[in-house]
Amino acid sequence: MVRLCVICNKERAIVKRPKTGQQVCRECFYYVFETEIHNTITDNKLFKQGDKVAIAASGGKDSTVLAYVMKLLNQRYQYGLDLFLLSIDEGITGYRDDSLETVKRNQQQYDLPLKIVSYSELYGWSMDQIVKEVGLKNNCTFCGVFRRQALDRGAVILDVDHIVTGHNADDIAETVLMNILRGDIARLPRCTEICTTGDGSIRRSKPFKYTYEKEIVMYAYFKKLDYFSTECIYSPNAYRGHVRTFIKDLESIRPSAIIDIIHSGEAFEIKEGVKLPVQGVCKRCGYMSSNELCKACMLLEGLNRGLPKLGIGKNFK
């Protein structure tokens, strides 16, 4: 029995869309996938003509598909964006080496300029050096905190207007649930925003906010896009934990659960009069922080003073 595409009614269907349950053929799948992202970009007025936009590129599936689609839409709809790839080199031998090779191939394949900034450049420490100091127990804390700021810091150096990241609908649903489970009300509204303004008024946005991971991977598969997948060598079991598994379980029962969770996060309102922590800035580097020093500066201070445990206290998240 041949299942026909519900859009063109001509070709054989090859994908069942998780968001809608529609069965679509290859060409119609490409078309709806790309057009939905274009609509997300234009509905939210993410860019202006002439913007210098850095695509955060890790060599992984999401950022590889993002680079491909951004390049394509920029040409198809004449966004007039000055696009380039921005990669962070954490300095992990064997891990980033391979993924940076992938990004370098993407640079050729998509004909986009590539800038790489390293942890050593930004912080004076590579992850390999940090692991030597702190061992394998807390290293993910360092890597995560440093990575969060690295894109912004790199973007400032490169004088960028806008950073786009490959966060997809599954990632955002995961963050919404985690913020709810942790009771982190302050972060909840921010995590569903498609575009946030960070350091030095650089905008940061997520064109894949409503794009399912399944479709990103299917798109990469059918387009034969070249991406890299591995687990970080310093955290061999770093699957994204229980919340991720829970979301995938939900999706397998009812695929719309992912979009529903995002909508719940968006609709969440805080009662008037509830006091939220005031967002300040770090005294040392100027990055957003609710304490005097931001987490990155705390961790750096510890490293530089030979007290790497500084900043990894009990309350540290």
Added chain:
Amino acid sequence: MSSLIKVNLTFSGGVELLFNNIKQKIIEIPSTINPPKPTTMKDLILWIKDNLLQERSELFVSGNTVRPGILVLINDTDWELEGELGYEIKDNDEIVFISTLHGG
């Protein structure tokens, strides 16, 4: 009578890490693993678990199916359009397993 059928397996997106980094493998399995019924995807997944999986089987199978987050394609079609576990394997089928769980 059970004969042997050839199946072309592909592991990617990080699933290959559970299979000694092997990305492609041609296997020969009985056309009826559970006689008298023809071999299905359900039989194949358990066969892979018992015969090929090197480590951490819970990262590949969950119950009698693949772990949620692993995509399956049968002859380049989403297995959700092909009857999933009930699909009857044919000679020279190409089955692809792709993890979506690895970093992006």
